[in-house]
Amino acid sequence: MGEHEEISTAKEAADHELVLAFGRLQGAANRLEYILGRKIEQESGISHLMYEVLLILARAGGPGLSMRTISQEQVLTTGGATRLVDRMEAAALVERVTDPADRRGRLVRLTPLGEDSAVRISRLHVENVKRYLLEPLPAAHRERFAQDLRILSHSARDSLPLLP
16 A cells, blocks of 8 residues: 555546545445444334434433534534434433523433433344444454444544534
8 A cells, every 4th residue: 555656547546445445444334324224223213313312412421412512423413413302302212401501501311211212222233233243254353343443433533623
C-alpha cells in the first residue's frame, strides 16, 4: 500500500487496493446493518434506529440526554431526532423530563418498558451479531477485529463536525 501510487486510469482507480478495501468494508457494513436491523424489527417490533437510541440512553444513565445530544450521537437533524423520540414516547419506551440542571430544558430518559426492551432486544441482538459478524471470522481474529472496529469508529466520530 504505497502512499504515492499513481492512479492514471479508471481501471486503476477501480482496482486500487485501498478503494477495494473501503468498498468491502462499506458493503459488509451495509449488508450487516440490513440483516441485523431486520432481525431486530422482526424479533422486537421496533426499528434498529430506535434500538440504538435505547442503547445511547442506557449508556448515559443519570437524568437523561438532551435532544441535541441524541441527534449528534445518531447523526440526525434535531427535527429527525424529535420525530423519532416522539414515536418512542408514544410506544412508552422513553419519557421527556425536566432537566434538573436547567429548569427550562428537557431531557429524554428510558422508561421501565424502555429499560426492559433494551435488555430483551440486546440478548437477541448479541446472538445475531455472533452469528453474522463473528462466526464467519477465524476465532483467533475476533477479539482484535472488535478492537480495530472500536478504533475506526472513534476516529470517524471524532472527525465529524458537530451538528447544529
